[in-house]
Amino acid sequence: MTINDVVMAGIRHSCFPNCAYSFSNELVFIDEVAPGDKITVDFSTLFTGHAVLFRCNCGCNGCRINILGFDQLPVYFQEKYLRLGMVPRETLKSIDIQINTTKYTSSVR
Numbered sequence: 428m429t430i431n432d433v434v435m436a437g438i439r440h441s442c443f444p445n446c447a448y449s450f451s452n453e454l455v456f457i458d459e460v461a462p463g464d465k466i467t468v469d470f471s472t473l474f475t476g477h478a479v480l481f482r483c484n485c486g487c488n489g490c491r492i493n494i495l496g497f498d499q500l501p502v503y504f505q506e507k508y509l510r511l512g513m514v515p516r517e518t519l520k521s522i523d524i525q526i527n528t529t530k531y532t533s534s535v536r
């Protein structure tokens with residue numbers, strides 16, 4: 428899945444989204460959505476890595492501006508999204524690889 432795939436589906440990013448992709452990659456509501464509201468997802472839950480995916484201007488109080496991968500989110504957001512099951516399986520698989528790499532790097536020092 429790429430950002431373009433998600434955007435082409437009519438979904439926009441928000442730092443405080445009303446929807447999320449679940450572990451099984453289903454789009455689920457996490458907040459009330461009224462007719463005409465935009466469907467928003469925190470795109471950081473869909474990707475990993477420290478490259479800036481894009482600069483956000485969602486206008487939310489607490490907007491993170493530079494949108495990075497899930498593994499680069501503040502721990503508070505990672506734990507919140509994991510607790511709510513708002514992280515797709517594919518994202519978690521990528522993180523496992525990076526966590527293993529980090530452990531390996533740490534043990535070498």
Ligand SMILES: [Zn+2]
Binds near residue numbers: 443487
């Ligand atoms: Zn934002």
